[in-house]
Every structure is written in C-alpha cells, then in structure tokens.
Amino acid sequence: MKIIFTNTILVLLGLQFLGCSIDVKKANAPTDPPKVAKSFFSSSQIVGHFRASAPVMFLWPVDRWDEAAQAFVPLSFSEQAEVRKNIVKASEDKAFYEAEFFATEKQLDEKYLGLQESLKQEYVADRCYALCDPFELSCFPGKPETFFQDAWIDTDDPEELALIEKCIANENERRGLEADQTEEEEVILDPIEAKMIAANESLLATVGNRNFFNDFTTLELVYGPVASCEVVPNDCLDIDPGQTGLVVKVLFTGGGFSNVLNSGQDHQISEVDFDQENGFLTFKVPLIDFADENRVTGELFFDLELNPKGKELIVGGDIRRTLYATGKTRVGRISASGPIMPIEN
Amino acid sequence: MAFWTIIFSSLVGSSFCWAGGLSAPISINTTAVLPKGVRSVQVGGITTTVDGWFNDFGLSTGVAEPFNQELSYSRLLQAENDENLKLNVESQLRNQGVPLETIAGNSYADINTLVVATIPAMAYGLTDRWTVAFAVPIVYTNIDAETGFVGRDQLQELVTDFSTKSRKQTQLIQSKLKDVIATELANKGYQPLEDRERTEVGDLRLIAKYLAAKELSYSWAISNTLTVPTGRVRDIDFIVDPAPGDGQVDLSIASIFEVPVTSKLRLINQTSYTIQFADVIDTRIPVNQIERASADIDEGANRDLGDIISTSFAALYAPTDLFNFGASYTLGYKERDRWRGVNASADRYWALGVETEQFMQAVYLQAGLSTVELFKRKAFFLPMMANLGVGQVVDGRNVRNDPLWSMNMTLFF
Numbered sequence: 001m002k003i004i005f006t007n008t009i010l011v012l013l014g015l016q017f018l019g020c021s022i023d024v025k026k027a028n029a030p031t032d033p034p035k036v037a038k039s040f041f042s043s044s045q046i047v048g049h050f051r052a053s054a055p056v057m058f059l060w061p062v063d064r065w066d067e068a069a070q071a072f073v074p075l076s077f078s079e080q081a082e083v084r085k086n087i088v089k090a091s092e093d094k095a096f097y098e099a100e101f102f103a104t105e106k107q108l109d110e111k112y113l114g115l116q117e118s119l120k121q122e123y124v125a126d127r128c129y130a131l132c133d134p135f136e137l138s139c140f141p142g143k144p145e146t147f148f149q150d151a152w153i154d155t156d157d158p159e160e161l162a163l164i165e166k167c168i169a170n171e172n173e174r175r176g177l178e179a180d181q182t183e184e185e186e187v188i189l190d191p192i193e194a195k196m197i198a199a200n201e202s203l204l205a206t207v208g209n210r211n212f213f214n215d216f217t218t219l220e221l222v223y224g225p226v227a228s229c230e231v232v233p234n235d236c237l238d239i240d241p242g243q244t245g246l247v248v249k250v251l252f253t254g255g256g257f258s259n260v261l262n263s264g265q266d267h268q269i270s271e272v273d274f275d276q277e278n279g280f281l282t283f284k285v286p287l288i289d290f291a292d293e294n295r296v297t298g299e300l301f302f303d304l305e306l307n308p309k310g311k312e313l314i315v316g317g318d319i320r321r322t323l324y325a326t327g328k329t330r331v332g333r334i335s336a337s338g339p340i341m342p343i344e345n
Numbered sequence: 346m347a348f349w350t351i352i353f354s355s356l357v358g359s360s361f362c363w364a365g366g367l368s369a370p371i372s373i374n375t376t377a378v379l380p381k382g383v384r385s386v387q388v389g390g391i392t393t394t395v396d397g398w399f400n401d402f403g404l405s406t407g408v409a410e411p412f413n414q415e416l417s418y419s420r421l422l423q424a425e426n427d428e429n430l431k432l433n434v435e436s437q438l439r440n441q442g443v444p445l446e447t448i449a450g451n452s453y454a455d456i457n458t459l460v461v462a463t464i465p466a467m468a469y470g471l472t473d474r475w476t477v478a479f480a481v482p483i484v485y486t487n488i489d490a491e492t493g494f495v496g497r498d499q500l501q502e503l504v505t506d507f508s509t510k511s512r513k514q515t516q517l518i519q520s521k522l523k524d525v526i527a528t529e530l531a532n533k534g535y536q537p538l539e540d541r542e543r544t545e546v547g548d549l550r551l552i553a554k555y556l557a558a559k560e561l562s563y564s565w566a567i568s569n570t571l572t573v574p575t576g577r578v579r580d581i582d583f584i585v586d587p588a589p590g591d592g593q594v595d596l597s598i599a600s601i602f603e604v605p606v607t608s609k610l611r612l613i614n615q616t617s618y619t620i621q622f623a624d625v626i627d628t629r630i631p632v633n634q635i636e637r638a639s640a641d642i643d644e645g646a647n648r649d650l651g652d653i654i655s656t657s658f659a660a661l662y663a664p665t666d667l668f669n670f671g672a673s674y675t676l677g678y679k680e681r682d683r684w685r686g687v688n689a690s691a692d693r694y695w696a697l698g699v700e701t702e703q704f705m706q707a708v709y710l711q712a713g714l715s716t717v718e719l720f721k722r723k724a725f726f727l728p729m730m731a732n733l734g735v736g737q738v739v740d741g742r743n744v745r746n747d748p749l750w751s752m753n754m755t756l757f758f
Contacts, residue, residue: 026457033522060432085435
C-alpha cells in the first residue's frame with residue numbers, strides 16, 4: 001500500500017511539471033510582401049573609364065523665402081514632400097522631353113539625310129561638278145564632293161544644257177529638303193524643346209540656387225585591372241597587382257580628391273565601398289574651404305547606384321552633407337551620365 | 346475534522362492572477378484551516394495557453410488580433426523613422442497621384458504562448474483558527490510568434506515602378522515591407538517579436554486565513570493575501586512579454602462562507618476584493634488608442650492598476666472519504682487602470698488604460714483525492730490531497746479565454 005501511494009505521490013509531483021513538456025502551437029501568419037525584380041547588374045558592364053562633367057547635384061530644399069518676414073522659414077514635412085514631388089516631376093518631365101527631343105531630332109535627321117544622300121549620289125553620278133564655270137573661284141571641276149555650284153559653263157550643247165538643268169533641279173530639290181527639314185524641326189522639335197526648357201527651369205526654380213552644388217565639377221570612375229596596388233577600396237593594398245579594382249575621383253572647384261594613394265592631396269576619399277553584386281558605390285569626401293587655408297568645414301557622403309545602359313553609365317543616388325560647425329546633416333540627390341571609355345594605359 | 350481538508354487554493358488563492366488582471370479560477374476555496382502546529386507542503390501546477398481572449402466588445406478573438414490591421418500608406422510612413430526615405434516615398438506617391446489613405450496591405454501576426462506555473466507553498470497552523478502560508482510561483486513561458494505582411498496589387502506596381510528609378514532605395518523599401526510589424530517595432534526601439542522561452546520566479550504571496558465561525562450549519566473564514574512584487578515585470582522593450590509579476594503590492598481580502606448541506610455536499614461562497622496599490626513604473630506611452638506601440642518612454646509614470654472584485658459559488662461533493670468532485674461559477678470585475686505622467690499629453694496616458702477594464706464569468710470543475718480521512722482512521726500512513734481541475738472563462742471583456750488546467754498536491758505533517 002505504502003509503495004503504491006509513494007509512487008502515486010511521485011507521479012503526481014511529476015505531473016506538476018508535465019506542462020513544461022507540452023510543445024507550444026506553431027505560429028503561422030500569412031505573408032506576401034511586394035517583390036523587387038532581381039538586380040541584373042553586372043560589374044563587367046562598367047569596366048572602363050567613366051567621366052561625367054558637371055553632374056546635377058543638389059540638396060533637397062528644407063526652407064522657403066518668406067516675403068513678408070524677409071527670411072527663410074522652415075518647410076513642414078508635408079511641404080518638403082510637396083517640394084520633392086515637384087522636383088521629381090520636373091526631373092521626370094525634363095528627362096522625358098530630352099529623350100523625346102533627341103529621338104525626334106535623330107528621326108528627322110535620318111529621314112532627310114537619306115533623301116539628301118540619294119540626291120547627292122545622283123549629283124555625283126551626273127558629274128555635275130564638272131559643269132561648273134571655270135572662271136568662278138569656287139569652282140573645282142575635279143572635286144566630286146562639290147554639291148552646290150554658283151555658276152555653270154556657257155554652252156550650246158543640248159546634252160550639256162539638259163544636264164545643267166538636271167543638276168540645278170537636283171540642287172533645288174536638296175535646298176527644298178533642307179527648308180522642309182528646318183520647317184519640320186520648327187514645327188515638331190521647337191515645342192518639345194520649349195517643354196524641355198520649361199521643365200529644366202521649373203527644376204532649377206524648385207530646387208533653388210542655394211541648394212545646388214555648383215562647385216562639384218567632375219565625377220570620375222575607373223573600374224578595371226589596377227596596375228599596382230595603390231588603391232584604397234576593397235582592401236586593394238592586400239591584393240595582387242592586376243586584380244580588378246576601383247578608382248574614384250571627384251573634382252571640386254579648387255581641388256580634386258581621389259582614393260588613389262601617393263598622389264599628393266588627392267587621396268582624401270575615404271570609406272569607399274563598392275557592392276559589386278548590386279552596383280552600389282559609397283564613399284566620403286571632406287568639404288574643404290579652399291579659399292580659407294583649406295579648412296575642413298564638413299564632410300560629404302555619396303551613396304550612389306551605377307546603372308549601365310549599353311556603353312553609357314547613369315549614376316544616381318543620395319548625398320549627405322554634414323557641416324561640422326552646426327553638426328546638421330542635409331540630404332540631396334546627385335545624377336550624372338556619360339560614356340564608358342576604354343581604360344588608357 | 347473538516348478543517349483538515351485545507352486545499353491548495355487556501356494558500357495561493359482561487360484564481361491565477363496574470364500580472365494584475367482577471368483569469369479563470371484554478372481551485373475552490375473553502376473555510377478550512379490547519380490545526381495548531383500542523384504544517385503542509387504543497388506543489389501546484391498550472392498549465393494554459395494564451396492564444397485567445399474576449400475583447401473590449403466581448404467577442405472572442407486571438408491575442409495577436411491587434412497586429413492584424415489594414416495599413417494605409419500614411420500609416421506605413423508614420424511608422425518609419427528614416428525621414429529621408431519617408432519624404433522620398435511620399436513625394437513619389439504624390440507624384441503618382443496615390444492618396445496617402447489608400448490601403449497598402451495588411452499586417453498579420455500569430456502569437457501562441459504556453460504558460461506553465463509551478464507553485465510551491467508552505468502553510469502552518471498558528472492556532473486552530475489562524476493559518477499562515479506563503480507561495481512563490483515559478484513560471485515557465487514559451488512564445489511562438491510569426492508576423493507577415495500581404496501587400497495589395499497597387500503596392501506591387503508602385504514598388505516595381507520605384508525600382509526603375511532607384512534600385513537601392515527600392516531594396517530598402519522591400520526589406521522594410523517584408524515584415525512591417527518587425528520594421529515598426531525596430532523603428533520604435535522594441536526587441537524583435539520572436540520565439541522566446543524562459544523560466545522565472547513570480548510574485549511572492551503571503552496568506553493569513555482566519556476561521557471566524559465554525560457552527561454545525563455553517564462556517565465562515567476570512568483570508569488576507571499580500572502579494573509582494575518579487576517577480577519580473579514586463580520589459581517595455583518587448584511588445585509582447587508575459588511577465589510573472591506586475592511590479593506592485595496587492596492586498597486581497599476574502600470572505601468564505603460554507604454551508605454543509607449534507608455530510609457529502611457543501612456549498613461555498615467566496616467574495617473577495619483586491620486592492621492593487623499605486624506605484625511608479627517605466628512604460629511606453631502609446632501614440633494613441635489605436636497605435637499602442639510607441640517610441641516614447643516614461644521612466645517614472647504613476648500607475649494605479651484597477652482593483653478587483655469577484656464572487657464565486659461552488660459545490661463540493663465527496664461521495665467517499667477518498668474522492669471528491671467540485672464545480673464553481675465565478676463572476677469577476679476589474680476596474681480600469683489609471684496612468685499619469687508628464688512626458689506626454691494626458692490623453693496618451695489615458696490610452697494606457699484602454700481595454701484594461703475587465704469583466705469575467707467563469708466556470709471551474711475539479712476532481713480530488715484525499716487520504717486525510719484514511720489517515721485519521723489510521724488506515725493510511727500519510728495525510729495528503731491531490732486535485733486536478735480546469736477553469737474556463739465563458740464570457741467577459743478584455744480577459745483571456747483559454748482553458749486553464751490546474752493540479753496540486755498537498756502533504757500534511
């Protein structure tokens with residue numbers, strides 16, 4: 001009896017802790033967040049030398065001029081969002097009209113160039129250049145690439161007269177085409193150009209002069225085999241010569257920085273990091289007042305994204321400017337584009 | 346020798362209070378006290394899950410229900426603390442002509458919690474009418490949590506469009522939208538909502554029970570319980586943290602009235618009032634009634650948890666000396682918590698008390714085993730008792746409604 005009850009006690013005591021051995025029910029919550037298409041960036045697309053002059057670089061406006069107060073007043077969050085929206089819209093409009101302008105211009109050029117070329121070939125085939133007046137100073141009877149002539153030879157030969165007439169008609173037709181092209185450009189291109197200019201003016205006005213970085217003149221990237229181990233990023237100091245590396249250079253009015261060592265004042269770019277999988281490039285440069293004994297007044301952080309398109313590279317991203325005097329940081333945008341050229345040895 | 350039949354609840358109370366609120370009963374309290382000089386050692390066990398509750402409207406919902414929300418773009422932006430990203434996204438939405446109040450998607454959460462409390466207790470009969478006791482729960486909690494976000498088609502279109510403008514920012518947005526609850530918690534300085542398992546000591550209970558009257562037709566006892574905050578209080582860095590303590594002192598006074606209807610059946614009424622004393626404690630200050638998660642902290646807010654009143658009617662039936670069965674019905678009410686502080690507006694402190702007023706109707710069933718009578722007849726060597734019970738809240742407001750299983754064993758010496 002004692003044994004039974006002693007065992008019962010032990011079992012009951014054990015049961016007190018039984019709950020701890022129960023597994024908690026597995027939680028399950030539905031999830032289907034938005035997805036971004038996988039980045040198809042390949043660093044091999046940007047191997048080469050990229051140099052963009054006068055990139056567009058500005059800080060997002062954070063205040064506005066108040067006429068009544070005769071002072072700058074801070075923008076609320078909503079106002080800042082509205083200003084950014086206007087800048088985004090103006091940038092998109094500008095990019096859209098620029099693309100439309102250049103595409104239309106190219107289209108018109110191709111259209112008229114074809115007709116012009118065909119007529120020129122006919123002009124050359126007819127040897128019109130041989131029928132120019134030898135007493136005219138501009139006449140080069142032996143030069144087939146002369147496509148317009150001021151005077152023709154004096155002749156009674158019906159064949160020559162017929163040919164001269166044909167040559168003059170050819171010239172007139174080409175002049176007519178030129179006029180047509182000009183007229184068509186005025187009708188089609190001018191309105192697009194006007195919109196492009198308006199969008200640009202709107203962008204400039206919305207950003208405001210005081211928010212532009214006008215002293216930032218050049219952004220230069222060289223991505224490829226590094227001749228010697230002289231580049232800071234990606235621990236290049238420890239890699240073998242010839243391995244692919246990155247050289248970043250920026251030029252401000254008054255001075256230039258790069259991450260290449262042993263080149264005087266140039267190696268002032270720091271914290272260079274290149275995400276080769278996504279094409280994200282970040283680095284930092286000091287803000288130097290060159291007019292004031294090269295005093296360092298703050299720092300500028302670049303957070304860039306590289307987008308290759310064919311042989312072009314489009315660089316865009318955020319900038320973050322911190323002024324040491326105030327400790328305040330402001331953010332902005334940078335955009336630059338240009339061709340990727342072969343690396344010169 | 347009915348007073349020998351002291352049971353577990355006499356020591357630890359008849360309900361399992363979870364951080365100062367109402368909960369289903371775990372036993373039936375009687376007027377029984379220990380005879381002078383008699384001691385008892387008890388071990389109680391309580392097992393429950395914390396998955397569901399009756400909400401403020403009395404509807405049964407999951408505990409994670411507040412996380413399941415339709416989220417507008419405005420709400421998503423509000424939760425973001427990267428000002429530049431917020432401005433970029435809002436300007437893009439404005440550029441696309443998307444109203445900020447448009448629903449971007451739904452957040453979902455599922456939180457399952459297992460709670461197992463083991464409650465060792467000791468009691469001593471000071472006189473034939475006075476019994477004192479103490480109990481210290483050891484609480485094991487195991488949380489399994491998962492969160493998710495289901496975006497609307499329009500959001501996917503916007504993200505796709507945005508990715509053509511900035512891959513980097515879109516990757517950042519995507520990472521934040523992957524789990525908006527986790528993002529919001531991180532932005533507000535909370536620890537991640539994730540699986541957690543811990544065992545810790547709860548609040549110490551000191552109990553004194555006095556048998557005020559003992560007649561043939563009735564008996565009446567009064568008990569006082571002082572709860573001392575020895576248990577860990579809720580960590581304000583966790584959005585969900587089932588803590589074993591509430592950080593303040595409680596004093597409970599209970600009147601137990603027992604009528605023996607027959608030699609085998611007793612009817613019992615217990616009415617109790619618990620004063621939860623005001624204290625000063627760290628807290629997050631909700632943004633508003635709806636948005637409870639907040640980055641704002643008050644490290645010294647004045648708090649007064651609502652007092653609790655409850656009454657229960659129970660029947661205990663012992664067909665033999667060895668076995669007994671019991672059932673009870675409990676009605677409970679807890680006042681709304683009140684908060685005061687100086688770190689935010691009064692309405693934000695008021696929001697801390699929202700959904701803290703509780704009401705409960707609960708039932709409890711138990712089956713017990715006792716060798717006390719056998720021992721008294723010298724038919725068994727050891728006086729002991731064991732009970733197994735289950736309590737269930739059947740109706741209420743702002744109270745958990747998962748079944749609460751309890752088990753206890755008492756040895757007398």
